[in-house]
Amino acid sequence: SQTIHQWPATLVQPVGSPLSLECTVEGTSNPNLYWYRQAAGRGLQLLFYSVGIGQISSEVPQNLSASRPQDRQFILSSKKLLLSDSGFYLCAWSPTVGEKLFFGSGTQLSVL
Amino acid sequence: AQTVTQSQPEMSVQEAETVTLSCTYDTSESDYYLFWYKQPPSRQMILVIRQEAYKQQNATENRFSVNFQKAAKSFSLKISDSQLGDAAMYFCAYERRNYQLIWGAGTKLIIKP
Numbered sequence: 001s002q003t004i005h006q007w008p009a010t011l012v013q014p015v016g017s018p019l020s021l022e023c024t025v026e027g028t029s030n031p032n033l034y035w036y037r038q039a040a041g042r043g044l045q046l047l048f049y050s051v052g053i054g055q056i057s058s059e060v061p062q063n064l065s066a067s068r069p070q071d072r073q074f075i076l077s078s079k080k081l082l083l084s085d086s087g088f089y090l091c092a093w094s095p096t097v098g099e100k101l102f103f104g105s106g107t108q109l110s111v112l
Numbered sequence: 113a114q115t116v117t118q119s120q121p122e123m124s125v126q127e128a129e130t131v132t133l134s135c136t137y138d139t140s141e142s143d144y145y146l147f148w149y150k151q152p153p154s155r156q157m158i159l160v161i162r163q164e165a166y167k168q169q170n171a172t173e174n175r176f177s178v179n180f181q182k183a184a185k186s187f188s189l190k191i192s193d194s195q196l197g198d199a200a201m202y203f204c205a206y207e208r209r210n211y212q213l214i215w216g217a218g219t220k221l222i223i224k225p
Contacts, residue, residue: 098145103157
């Protein structure tokens with residue numbers, strides 16, 4: 001069966017520090033991969049999505065970037081974190097468009 | 113631009129009763145997908161139900177059903193026989209063929225014992 005792993009669960013980082021959040025999927029090949037951010041008490045904001053290795057689409061201009069170095073690995077990065085980067089980050093995958101999204105357990109990022 | 117509106121920030125229902133959560137969306141497309149996701153306090157997002165726009169029949173999943181009104185661009189979720197475990201944030205979402213999901217702001221559902 002398919003599983004999605006996202007880590008770390010919580011992260012506290014100082015302003016200006018780098019960021020690397022990793023997400024891996026098991027049990028499937030060529031998944032669509034997504035990074036979302038959820039502000040407290042709000043809905044989900046799509047940050048990046050990828051339909052294949054090296055193919056990244058950005059939905060929101062910001063100081064974050066994403067990479068997909070392997071088929072089932074999706075990484076969210078930043079060179080210098082801002083206070084406004086704080087939030088709950090969710091990784092997700094789906095077999096194809098229109099199909100169910102499977103979410104990771106999320107990372108709570110606090111930038112201080 | 114496509115938008116998804118959930119007009120009820122919070123709803124409450126007595127255990128075992130029925131509650132309906134509303135969702136409207138704006139699109140000029142004819143082929144798309146609609147979803148309801150649930151986010152309990154654990155923050156794990158879980159699919160509740162999925163509807164394909166070209167299907168006129170309303171989707172159902174056990175105690176969960178939708179009222180899909182394509183012309184009115186309405187996609188409400190009905191939860192029958194509400195249970196304490198149904199307490200969560202419920203998000204409505206719309207997806208076109210460009211992989212981009214548009215999400216509503218969510219409705220917090222409170223179950224009164």
